[in-house]
Amino acid sequence: MNKPIxxxxxxxxxxxxxxxxxxxVVQYANAKTLRDxxxxxxxxxxxxxxxxxxxxTATGVTIAxxxxxxxxxxxxxxxxxxxxxxxxxxxxxxxxxxxxxESADNSILAGTDDRLFGVQQLSNLITGRTPQGGNVVLTIxxxxxxxxxxALAGRKGxxxxxxxxTGAILAMVTSPSYDPNVLxxxxxxxxxxxxxxxxxxxxxxxxxxxxxxxxxxGSTFKLITAAAALxxxxxxxxxxxxxxxxxxxxxxxxxxxxxxGESCGGQATLIQALTISCNTAFGELGLTIGQAALQAxxxxxxxxxxxxxxxxxxxxxxxxxxxxxxxxxxxxxxYDVRATPLQMAMVAAAIANGGVEMKPYLVDExxxxxxxxxxQTKPTELRRxxxxxxxxxxxxxxxxxxxxxxxxxxxxxxxTVAGKTGTAQNAVGAAPHAWFVAFAPAVQPTIAIAVLxxxxxxxxxxxxxxxxxxxxxxxxxxxxxxx
Amino acid sequence: MxxxxxxxxxxxxxxxxxxxxxRRSVELAMLVFxxxxxxxxxxDVGLTRSQHVPPDILTYGLGLGALVLLAHIAIRRFAKYADxxxxxxxxLLNGLGLVLIHRLDLVAPKASRSDATxxxxxxxxxxxxxxxxxxxxxxxxxxxxxxxxxxxxxxxLLAIPSVLPARFSEVNGARNWIRFAGFSIQPGExxxxxxxxxxxxxxxxxxxxxxxxxxxxxxxxxxxxxxLGPVVLAWLVSVALLVxxxxLGxxxxxxxxxxxxxxxxxxxxxxxxxxxxxxxxGTYVAYHLFGHVRxxxxxxxxxxxxxxxxxxxxxxxxxxxxxGGLMGTGLGNGRxxxxxxxxxxxxxxxxxxxxxxxxxxxxxxxYVVIVSRGLRASLSVRDSFGKLLAAGLSVCxxxxxxxxxxxxxxxxxxxxxxxxxxSYGGSSLVSNWILLALLVRISDAGRRPAPAPPPRPDxxxxxxxxx
Numbered sequence: 017m018n019k020p021i022x023x024x025x026x027x028x029x030x031x032x033x034x035x036x037x038x039x040x041v042v043q044y045a046n047a048k049t050l051r052d053x054x055x056x057x058x059x060x061x062x063x064x065x066x067x068x069x070x071x072x073t074a075t076g077v078t079i080a081x082x083x084x085x086x087x088x089x090x091x092x093x094x095x096x097x098x099x100x101x102x103x104x105x106x107x108x109x110x111x112x113x114x115x116x117x118e119s120a121d122n123s124i125l126a127g128t129d130d131r132l133f134g135v136q137q138l139s140n141l142i143t144g145r146t147p148q149g150g151n152v153v154l155t156i157x158x159x160x161x162x163x164x165x166x167a168l169a170g171r172k173g174x175x176x177x178x179x180x181x182t183g184a185i186l187a188m189v190t191s192p193s194y195d196p197n198v199l200x201x202x203x204x205x206x207x208x209x210x211x212x213x214x215x216x217x218x219x220x221x222x223x224x225x226x227x228x229x230x231x232x233x234g235s236t237f238k239l240i241t242a243a244a245a246l247x248x249x250x251x252x253x254x255x256x257x258x259x260x261x262x263x264x265x266x267x268x269x270x271x272x273x274x275x276x277g278e279s280c281g282g283q284a285t286l287i288q289a290l291t292i293s294c295n296t297a298f299g300e301l302g303l304t305i306g307q308a309a310l311q312a313x314x315x316x317x318x319x320x321x322x323x324x325x326x327x328x329x330x331x332x333x334x335x336x337x338x339x340x341x342x343x344x345x346x347x348x349x350x351y352d353v354r355a356t357p358l359q360m361a362m363v364a365a366a367i368a369n370g371g372v373e374m375k376p377y378l379v380d381e382x383x384x385x386x387x388x389x390x391x392q393t394k395p396t397e398l399r400r401x402x403x404x405x406x407x408x409x410x411x412x413x414x415x416x417x418x419x420x421x422x423x424x425x426x427x428x429x430x431x432t433v434a435g436k437t438g439t440a441q442n443a444v445g446a447a448p449h450a451w452f453v454a455f456a457p458a459v460q461p462t463i464a465i466a467v468l469x470x471x472x473x474x475x476x477x478x479x480x481x482x483x484x485x486x487x488x489x490x491x492x493x494x495x496x497x498x499x
Numbered sequence: 500m501x502x503x504x505x506x507x508x509x510x511x512x513x514x515x516x517x518x519x520x521x522r523r524s525v526e527l528a529m530l531v532f533x534x535x536x537x538x539x540x541x542x543d544v545g546l547t548r549s550q551h552v553p554p555d556i557l558t559y560g561l562g563l564g565a566l567v568l569l570a571h572i573a574i575r576r577f578a579k580y581a582d583x584x585x586x587x588x589x590x591l592l593n594g595l596g597l598v599l600i601h602r603l604d605l606v607a608p609k610a611s612r613s614d615a616t617x618x619x620x621x622x623x624x625x626x627x628x629x630x631x632x633x634x635x636x637x638x639x640x641x642x643x644x645x646x647x648x649x650x651x652x653x654x655x656l657l658a659i660p661s662v663l664p665a666r667f668s669e670v671n672g673a674r675n676w677i678r679f680a681g682f683s684i685q686p687g688e689x690x691x692x693x694x695x696x697x698x699x700x701x702x703x704x705x706x707x708x709x710x711x712x713x714x715x716x717x718x719x720x721x722x723x724x725x726x727l728g729p730v731v732l733a734w735l736v737s738v739a740l741l742v743x744x745x746x747l748g749x750x751x752x753x754x755x756x757x758x759x760x761x762x763x764x765x766x767x768x769x770x771x772x773x774x775x776x777x778x779x780x781g782t783y784v785a786y787h788l789f790g791h792v793r794x795x796x797x798x799x800x801x802x803x804x805x806x807x808x809x810x811x812x813x814x815x816x817x818x819x820x821x822x823g824g825l826m827g828t829g830l831g832n833g834r835x836x837x838x839x840x841x842x843x844x845x846x847x848x849x850x851x852x853x854x855x856x857x858x859x860x861x862x863x864x865x866y867v868v869i870v871s872r873g874l875r876a877s878l879s880v881r882d883s884f885g886k887l888l889a890a891g892l893s894v895c896x897x898x899x900x901x902x903x904x905x906x907x908x909x910x911x912x913x914x915x916x917x918x919x920x921x922s923y924g925g926s927s928l929v930s931n932w933i934l935l936a937l938l939v940r941i942s943d944a945g946r947r948p949a950p951a952p953p954p955r956p957d958x959x960x961x962x963x964x965x966x
Contacts, residue, residue, distance in 0.1 A: 017763055017766065017883065017886055017887075018878050019766065020762055020763040021874060024890060024894060028894060029867065031900075034905075035900070035901060035910070039908060042820045042851075042908050042909070043851060043855065043856040047821040049821075051818070053803065055803070057837075061837075
């Protein structure tokens with residue numbers, strides 16, 4: 017009976033062959049799909065098994081760290097001063113994943129990044145010991161961050177401050193904020209509950225207003241219209257342009273008014289028109305130089321593209337296919353023009369930096385768990401927004417705004433501040449958004465800033481000069497006070 | 500002429516029986532290797548979990564070493580010509596099983612209990628059983644005398660849980676246990692060995708009737724109706740297991756080895772066909788009649804739809820396999836504790852997660868070695884009973900591994916059944932050591948040189964005459 021035994025032996029081998037093939041399917045071919053299944057908590061446990069790296073400010077203050085616990089997840093993610101830094105750190109949750117730096121630099125923090133691979137990691141690979149995560153050192157100055165947050169005083173809005181010469185983001189504040197600690201807890205029920213509460217909150221505290229929300233830029237956009245005009249070579253700050261009391265909008269019965277129905281004196285120099293933020297003058301200037309020039313200048317400042325800081329920003333927009341009426345409205349930052357606070361900070365920064373826009377960044381260094389510097393951000397030029405000459409002319413005009421125009425409340429004793437206000441209509445009956453963009457000192461600036469207060473903080477008479485400029489002033493003062 | 504003479508002498512030399520090598524030193528070397536692997540794994544677990552080599556590694560090593568050494572000495576003494584790979588493979592699996600159970604002990608919620616210590620004690624019992632079988636069963640053919648005793652014992656063992664009240668027999672929904680005074684045994688594991696002995700003895704007696712009588716129908720030799728009796732009986736036993744004991748795994752196992760042994764005995768493919776049809780029919784009916792069978796199929800087909808309920812265990816095991824990937828997380832680094840019953844039915848999930856695809860395939864190949872050596876013994880032994888017994892026991896192991904590993908990897912519906920030598924559980928361990936002892940015994944018979952035939956008186960007269 018050896019023949020059937022041999023056949024049965026072959027059948028048995030076949031059974032094992034099927035098992036081996038199946039094993040390859042499960043553990044190799046389908047492994048990734050299985051690992052990525054939403055219900056798979058193993059990766060999560062794996063992540064919580066190792067010490068996640070710290071997030072540290074430019075001054076060395078640790079704002080996010082992992083502390084050992086006694087429960088099944090070995091480390092608890094903890095944020096010091098959570099609401100203040102939430103738009104930067106983001107959250108790290110067992111249920112909802114992560115956001116902001118926690119998400120953007122996850123591989124470094126979690127310790128899985130290939131760049132962390134060194135001698136230490138090689139030995140870990142052999143022993144199978146879990147490596148520690150690396151640290152992320154930010155460009156954020158906690159003092160400026162705090163000053164901006166305090167100045168916003170809970171009103172809906174955002175502040176972005178950058179170093180114009182490098183692009184380093186010094187402060188990135190959004191208000192109202194939330195405490196990421198509630199989402200990083202290990203209690204699933206409370207996380208879900210708090211998440212639902214945050215999502216349902218009408219003030220939208222988890223929205224990163226600085227990066228991810230666009231607003232009509234209003235009069236701050238006049239900087240771009242002015243830049244477009246100056247760049248044509250046919251204008252200087254002293255060129256006299258028409259500045260009527262009202263400007264009829266072509267093909268419509270509407271007219272464009274100046275703020276509070278004021279007159280601009282019939283005609284004004286470019287510098288005067290900017291100083292008093294004359295709508296009719298810039299409306300007509302925009303129509304004169306044309307939508308193509310406006311579009312080109314807006315794009316040269318970064319509109320219609322996104323920034324990665326490393327979180328990707330929302331795209332600021334200059335609309336296309338404009339009628340003459342719409343061109344006039346767009347030239348003063350209304351109609352469908354939309355900008356993020358980051359975008360307007362970058363406009364100020366580009367002007368401050370002689371027309372060159374530096375790539376904005378939030379992460380200064382990536383440091384390994386062994387304190388070896390893995391990556392250091394080198395400031396890079398993003399593009400040239402305007403020529404050095406035009407930048408100088410714009411600076412001169414912005415200084416005038418603060419000295420004797422709409423932005424006088426941003427004046428700082430002993431320092432020349434260059435700025436531009438904006439009071440942007442956004443919805444019928446709603447209070448306008450208050451904007452202020454600025455940089456200081458006017459010569460060799462160290463800070464460029466954009467402040468936005470949604471609906472002027474609920475005050476119908478609010479203007480950029482009254483509401484937003486003092487916030488910018490406080491932050492600039494804090495920056496200039498630094499040794 | 501001279502060359503022809505030389506050739507003839509050479510021929511005489513060649514056919515002169517050479518004393519076969521016993522290969523016992525190979526076995527010893529392989530055993531040392533197996534123990535070293537197990538100890539290295541044990542040290543690895545300690546290094547990973549608590550950054551130092553466990554202090555009890557010496558006692559553990561000496562314990563395991565002494566046990567397998569005793570088994571080795573028993574083979575030297577009582578089964579000198581046995582296959583040298585069977586014992587080391589089983590020792591390796593048993594040793595690794597201990598390490599895996601110890602590793603799961605470390606993360607068990609009930610920290611005080613040490614399943615690994617208990618398993619080591621059961622290993623000792625198993626190896627004592629192994630030695631006892633070698634000592635008592637000097638010739639496997641003597642087991643043929645116990646054909647019907649084995650059947651009776653086996654069926655009684657299988658029947659006990661079904662007639663016992665559920666509180667004495669039910670564990671996790673399956674009524675296949677005997678529990679009393681804090682002890683619990685799985686009678687099916689022992690019945691497995693007894694029933695293989697019965698089937699082998701029965702088939703040796705009846706194979707002619709089963710093989711030859713019958714009619715031909717559409718090119719297939721069909722057996723006579725009355726010869727179907729035992730087949731129907733085996734089928735009934737497996738169906739009863741399925742229905743009454745809810746023991747899908749044992750049911751498949753019994754029917755599997757019975758049909759394959761029947762095929763070996765009769766060389767008639769029609770038996771395979773009939774068996775497969777019966778099994779398929781039984782499964783179909785059971786699927787429609789019984790909720791628990793349907794549930795098993797449902798979990799198998801849509802595990803992720805029940806990820807938080809009935810499919811939790813399987814889904815967690817699959818996540819474990821996927822997390823392990825090619826090389827595994829390393830012993831002590833994974834989360835096999837997320838899989839319920841990780842140390843018994845689902846021990847392969849721990850292997851897959853922590854030792855990876857590589858480790859799991861290596862362990863499967865160790866089973867392949869045991870099964871193929873068992874079938875080799877079946878081929879080389881001379882008597883029909885020995886052939887059937889060795890083949891039946893080997894097939895039993897192969898089918899059991901297939902059913903349990905296929906189940907936890909979602910190749911086939913999941914069944915509660917242990918992984919031979921690896922899983923936690925005394926019954927399974929002891930019965931498999933006994934099974935191994937029988938294979939060792941038969942392989943010894945197969946490789947043992949035939950006793951020299953008594954010299955015939957006219958042999959002396961025979962001479963090579965040069966022509």
